[in-house]
Amino acid sequence: MMERIEALRHTAAHVMAQAVMRLWPDAKLAIGPAIKDGFYYDFDLEHRLTSEDLSAIEGEMRKIVKEELPLIREELSKAEAVKLFTRMNQPYKLELLAELPEQVSVYRQGEFVDLCQGPHVDSTAQVKHFKLQTVAGAYWRGDSSRPMLQRIYGTAFSSREDLEAHLRLLEEAAKRDHRKLGRELDLFSIQDEGPGFPFFHPKGMVIRNALEDFWRAEHIKRGYHEVKTPIMLHEDLWHRSGHWDNYRENMYFSEIDEQRFAIKPMNCPGGMLLYKRKLHSYRDLPLRVGELGLVHRHELSGALHGLMRVRCFTQDDAHIFMLPSQVQAEIEGVIEFIDAVYSDVFGFRYHVELSTKPANAIGDDAMWERATQALKDALAAKGLPYVINEGDGAFYGPKIDFHLEDSIGRTWQCGTIQLDFAMPERFDLVYIDEDGQRKRPAMLHRVIFGSIERFIGILTEHYAGAFPLWLAPVQVMVIPVSDGQNQYALEVEQSLRHQGLRVESDMRSESVGKKIRAAQLQKVPYMVIVGEREAETGMISVRHRQRGDLGGTTLEPFCQQLLQEIAERR
RNA sequence: GCUGGCGUGGCUCAGUGGUAGAGCAGUCGAUUCGUAAUCGACAGGUCGAGGGUUCAAAUCCCUCCGCCAGCUCCA
The missing domain is CATH 3.40.50.800 (Anticodon-binding domain)
Known part of the structure; x- marks a missing residue:
């Protein structure tokens, strides 16, 4: 059943590509997969597509549907396929072909043929209930150094009712957009003078303070201490932590008395300094230190999005310093903590991802392997299903990410648990073990809300602005x-x-x-x-x-x- | 950052070459009302910023800023 709707959407993508080729024969085809609720196709095309063009393309698509063209699968050798797409002057298809095995398949419908492994529905006649939505830019193969193509998004369903229900859902979702509600309920604003730097209004502050009060109470119950570290620290610290080498692009710098300082993009280096202010006994561990820390990160202007993606935000951070033997129990404890907040208090549905070693990483492979395995063991022990996000870890360690959905189904990373053996090494953290020896603690970075700002955005959409009594600005x-x-x-x-x-x-x-x-x-x-x-x-x-x-x-x-x-x- | 679109009072929007308009919100007045909109008046905008074309620019052109969708990137 699910596969059929995917085949239908995939066929809709082919029908759209065929329509575009009829209207602009010089269009170069990239890729056109089925996605959640619909499909897209990427084109390289001199002509800039407008929303009027979308109607024209839709009209052409309806003709193709009426023509009831059968979709015919053909198996070709790679050489034959190269010949075919060379003749058709389709360079992107040729680039894809170069990476495919010797035997490939194409699908034909009337005069249109596309490199594709399928499956598809039998005839274009079955693509009845669709709508083209938007046109936007997308890099070829998702690589910002490659050409930018024009991507047309569409949605398709197997019945008129399903299509209409989906379009209605999108309309309803737009009404609970946190940016719209934030304005209407006077919660926050973002001014032209501070792109990505949100202002919290009195009513937004009530929600924020209620969340923070709740956060503090829950952390006290679980044996955390609270600290506050400075916003700005000397550049040398960021060299030592590895941020200068791996995170400089996202950091803001300034100068004080001819010395270079950085505005913190993360709280951990400050946390390291606090740990090192005195000698710790193994009896002190695990030491759980929380901080509502305001961090600043230079995000690309095009990535900013209401409270969900900003340039300064407050992480409900904590650093847990542990004996090696305590690692798994601490990770499990944080997983339980996050689930208690997400599921029991807010009633969120969420999914979990495990992010592994990125290209820019500090620490050796053995350390990464050990840390990643520890996270996997904890997830297994809690019976949490997860997907692996290869190469998406922090530069200092692998992480478990908790993702929440916004009103239109986009997911946002909120909670995260990061296991770090690298930072304690770099900062030479030690504790005195029972044998009197200095030993290296392990460390966990973790957030529950993620960022208070993003979490308020998610909450606003989750409740459609009708906050429960304990959060309501006016009760x-x-x-x-x-x-x-x-x-x-x-x-x-x-x-x-x-x-x-x-x-x-x-x-x-x-x-x-x-x-x-x-x-x-x-x-x-x-x-x-x-x-x-x-x-x-x-x-x-x-x-x-x-x-x-x-x-x-x-x-x-x-x-x-x-x-x-x-x-x-x- | 990239591609495309957009930017008119607090909000939602009309106005596409001839000296800026509506509704809501606000203020004032009348009304004194029983579970989702009482009536009237008033006030409010150097039309995102700067430059240019023109007798004349919200409207056409250029640059910049911001916003929106998506890509890239991420809490």
């Missing part, structure tokens, strides 16, 4: 029915505030309906409506943003119920 909006109840509303507001709730009153001379609507749009969890009836009897009328009118009650039980809801983080 209760008091709404007097008319000006006559403003005084009573104020008393209610004060009383709830004294209980520690975040309350506001809407005392504008507007209709109740309008004030309720405003609170609903701000996704305030509870509205307390007070009119003449309530003012006289000392009661309140409660409305919930999702459950609607909950009827009358008094302050005391209402307040207790909310405090309970907050305590349980529902």
